[in-house]
Every structure is written in structure tokens, then in C-alpha cells.
Amino acid sequence: xxxxxxxxxxxxxxxxxxxxxxxxxxxxxxxxxxxxxxxxxxxxxxxxxxxxxxxxxxxxxxxxxxxxxxxxxxxxxxxxxxxxxxxxxxxxxxxxxxxxxxxxxxxxxxxxxxxxxxxxxxxxxxxxxxxxxxxxxxxxxxxxxxxxxxxxxxxxxxxxxxxxxxxxxxxxxxxxxxxxxxxxxxxxxxxxxxxxxxxxxxxxxxxxxxxxxxxxxxxxxxxxxxxxxxxxxxxxxxxxxxxxxxxxxxxxxxxxxxxxxxxxxxxxxxxxxxxxxxxxxxxxxxxxxxx
Numbered sequence: 001x002x003x004x005x006x007x008x009x010x011x012x013x014x015x016x017x018x019x020x021x022x023x024x025x026x027x028x029x030x031x032x033x034x035x036x037x038x039x040x041x042x043x044x045x046x047x048x049x050x051x052x053x054x055x056x057x058x059x060x061x062x063x064x065x066x067x068x069x070x071x072x073x074x075x076x077x078x079x080x081x082x083x084x085x086x087x088x089x090x091x092x093x094x095x096x097x098x099x100x101x102x103x104x105x106x107x108x109x110x111x112x113x114x115x116x117x118x119x120x121x122x123x124x125x126x127x128x129x130x131x132x133x134x135x136x137x138x139x140x141x142x143x144x145x146x147x148x149x150x151x152x153x154x155x156x157x158x159x160x161x162x163x164x165x166x167x168x169x170x171x172x173x174x175x176x177x178x179x180x181x182x183x184x185x186x187x188x189x190x191x192x193x194x195x196x197x198x199x200x201x202x203x204x205x206x207x208x209x210x211x212x213x214x215x216x217x218x219x220x221x222x223x224x225x226x227x228x229x230x231x232x233x234x235x236x237x238x239x240x241x242x243x244x245x246x247x248x249x250x251x252x253x254x255x256x257x258x259x260x261x262x263x264x265x266x267x268x269x270x271x272x273x274x275x276x277x278x279x280x281x282x283x284x285x286x287x288x289x290x291x
Contacts, residue, residue, distance in 0.1 A: 042094035043278020046101040048115035048178035098278035100159030108140025157181030163277030169242030176250035179208035225258035
């Protein structure tokens with residue numbers, strides 16, 4: 001879909017995003033309360049290796065090609081806020097913002113984040129100063145102040161799930177990327193987030209480590225896919241889901257043989273759902289509307 005004449009084109013991906021001026025809610029005339037279809041959402045997917053963002057209509061249609069930049073490290077909270085602001089400055093203007101980020105996020109406040117507390121990214125040494133900086137950091141409020149827009153911050157798998165769930169029955173979303181993300185929906189309503197990916201699956205190995213990117217590269221897709229099958233089968237008696245969705249950047253690496261054994265209640269979804277979910281997250285049942 002082409003961008004309106006007042007929109008700016010998205011920037012090319014680069015190693016870092018220059019801080020941009022605060023976006024203003026008044027920069028784009030706000031749509032009437034009865035015209036939700038006109039609302040544009042800046043959707044940001046923050047990963048361990050990259051940060052991807054795009055501006056979408058309420059239908060999920062993109063207003064410009066999404067952009068991706070490498071996640072900068074070390075990454076204190078203020079640097080993430082400025083990185084997102086820099087990306088926003090080069091994209092079409094939006095009325096609201098959704099950010100999905102790894103870890104335990106409660107009401108927009110970081111309880112724990114696994115990658116951003118390290119010195120150089122996933123699997124590198126944890127920096128105690130960054131642990132302290134991120135603990136209880138209200139990233140939702142900080143981004144709202146910086147961008148001048150209503151902001152919703154959720155766990156990245158929860159945002160991904162909002163883009164794919166049907167809204168009926170018990171639906172589990174598993175995202176395969178740097179690690180393993182998860183989100184649970186009951187009748188479309190998001191359940192409290194659980195970081196069970198940090199629980200051991202075999203001896204002292206966590207789910208994150210067992211099916212994360214490092215192991216996929218070490219094992220190759222065929223053996224790694226067998227681990228994915230083992231994880232899904234092991235979770236069946238725990239969740240008793242009606243449907244499970246497999247997403248994230250590595251879901252496309254699951255081999256056809258493994259896919260054929262997963263069952264009819266398992267659906268592989270495109271990674272683009274991580275951005276589409278940014279628009280749909282605002283309409284989740286039971287979500288407290290932003291001011």
C-alpha cells in the first residue's frame with residue numbers, strides 16, 4: 001500500500017538508528033473515535049539480534065516497507081528508547097506505538113529481560129549495572145514521553161500472538177528465534193506471562209538453550225527440528241491447547257518431516273505476525289485502554 005503524501009519514506013537498515021525528534025500525536029490529525037480503521041500503529045519488534053519496525057493500518061496493512069537495524073550493545077534502557085525514536089523518525093507518522101521485547105514485562109514495566117543486560121548481546125557476560133538499570137524500568141512510560149504518543153509494551157511473543165490467534169479456545173504461541181518465546185490466549189484474552197522458557201528441559205539445559213539459535217546452528221535444521229517436535233509433544237499434556245502456533249524467525253527452519261509429525265492442531269505462522277500483532281494488540285479482550 002502506498003504511503004500518503006504527508007508520510008516520510010522508511011530509512012535503509014543500518015547499524016544504528018540516529019535519535020530523532022519526538023513524534024507528536026498532533027503531527028497527524030487524529031481519526032474520529034468512530035473511525036478506528038484510520039488509526040496507524042508503529043509496531044516495533046525488539047529481538048536479541050535485531051530491531052524491526054513498521055507502520056500499519058488497523059487492518060494490518062503496511063504503510064511502508066518495514067525497517068530492521070542490528071540491536072546495539074551494550075543496551076541500557078535509554079539507548080533502546082533512542083534507537084526506537086530514531087527508527088520512528090524515518091517511518092510514516094503513527095497515532096500509537098506497540099513494542100514487543102524479550103523477557104517478563106508487566107504493565108509496561110520490565111521485570112526481567114535476558115539479552116539487554118549483557119555486554120555484547122546473547123550468550124555474552126551479564127553486566128550487573130545493566131541488570132540494575134533494566135530492573136523495574138517503565139519502558140512504556142519512557143517511550144510515551146519520548147515519542148509523544150500512546151504506547152503499549154508487551155512481551156514479544158505476546159505481540160506476535162496477537163497477530164495470529166483466532167480468539168476462540170485455548171491458543172498457545174511459541175516463537176523460535178534467539179531463544180524460545182511463548183504466549184497463552186484463552187478466548188482471545190491474553191493470560192499472565194510465564195517465562196517457562198527458562199525452566200530446564202533436559203538436565204540443566206533450559207528451553208531457551210535447547211531450541212535457541214545457537215543450537216540450531218550447531219545441530220543443523222534436521223536435528224534441531226527433532227528437538228522442536230520433542231518440545232511441542234512434551235507441552236501437550238501441560239497446556240491441552242486447542243491450537244498452537246509456531247512463529248519467530250526460525251519457525252521456517254522446521255523441516256517438512258518434523259512438520260508432518262506435529263499434528264493438525266499445530267500451525268506455522270510467518271514472522272511478519274510480529275508486526276501485524278502490534279496493531280491488533282490494542283484490541284485484545286480485557287486490555288486496559290491507554291490514555
